[in-house]
Amino acid sequence: MKLIRAARLVPVLSPALNDGGLLMEGDRLLDVGPFSCLLKAHPGAEVEDQGPNSIVLPPLVNAHTHLELTHFPQWSAGLPEPDSFVGWIKTVIEVKRQINPGQLEASLKEGIRQSLELGTGFVGDILSHHPLGQIYHDEPLKGRLFFETLGIDPERTRQSLDHIAGYLNPGHIGPMQTGVSPHSPYTLSQAYLKQVNHTAHSAGWPVSIHLGESIEEVLFTRLVEGPMVEDLYPYVGWENSLPEATGFRPWPYLVKFDGGGKGDLLAHGVQVEPEDVPAMADAGVDVP
Ligand SMILES: [Zn+2]
Structure with missing residues (x-):
């Protein structure tokens, strides 16, 4: 002893x-x-x-990280300072267009190193460049690794989900349990959001989604209006593929498309109304 x-x-x-x-x-x-x-x-x-x-003390838990973006401040240094939520999303897209997989790998490794050095032993990490997941084989960091997915093109999203399913077998990489992250209600078509949620819940995959993060997202899910429609969709070439308005705030929108299962992790969750909260609690979702 x-x-x-x-x-x-x-x-x-x-x-x-x-x-x-x-x-x-x-x-x-x-x-x-x-x-x-x-x-x-x-x-x-x-x-x-x-x-x-x-x-x-026990290791700290950070339930929502993007450790592959640890070097984001350096990468975005030369770009204009965003003055809105959609402006910030566009900066992230711009940065991701400019960096290569080697830079992402170094950034992820640095994020893991910093987490451990500062006492974080568990993370809920979102990964967009999926091959980098293998790095976790040899790391002591524990928690969940969510393979991020988004898109609106039916053929490409089907391939993407098939691809992720390959990464999610056998259920872990090193000490990290593996799961899926449909990015958000505004970056997946309604059909794809439903497909990812349905597939994940049927297979027992852990799920994390950005939900209720901004007022721009609320305008999008309720009315298909606002800066997402006027600025973000044209920026990524999706302006001719707008969904139908549902009238729903983000939480009921997610439920409508088979999301919000027990144990699902809803990142942010700030744009919710008081009547959403008991329903979220009843569903058993977690908001880090
Ligand atoms: Zn996030």
Whole structure:
């Protein structure tokens, strides 16, 4: 057995302690408490003292990351500062058009390194360049890796989903559980959003989606109006493929297209109305 001594121990489930101890056997945590008490109870344990300035706490969880974009600030440095949500999305698209897979790989590895260095042990990471998922084979970072998908062309989206299904078997890459991320209600056709949700829930894949992030998204899902229609869709050449207006806010829109299953992770979730909240709770979705 090993007794780890920390100047400050933060168990989270109980109040923080000064001069705390963790009693370990291999990878198993046996006990937590004041160091002196644990030493008295287990005098034969090997003591590992973390030092007078140490703080020991469980790994942090970041449920929504895009670690492949860790170098985004450098990549976007020469571009105009966006002054709106759609402007910011266009900047992301512009950056992604300019960088190559090697740059994304270096950026993802740096994101993993920074996460671990700063005490994050679990992430819900969104990955758009799918071959990079293999990097997680050899990393200690745990959590879920969501393969991102979007699009409106039926043939291309069908191929994309088939491709992702290949990555999602056998269900994990290294310590990361694998899942799918339909990007958002405004970047998937209604048919594709429904297909991804249906396929994921049937197969038991974890799901993460950006939902209710901006007022521009609400205008889009309810009315098919606003900057998404006037600016974003023409920018990506989708202006002739607008969906029909549903009248629904993002949460009921997602449900209409078979989304919002138990355990689905809804990133942001700020553009919701009070009446949406109990329905979201009943559905069992998580909003990080
Ligand atoms: Zn995101």
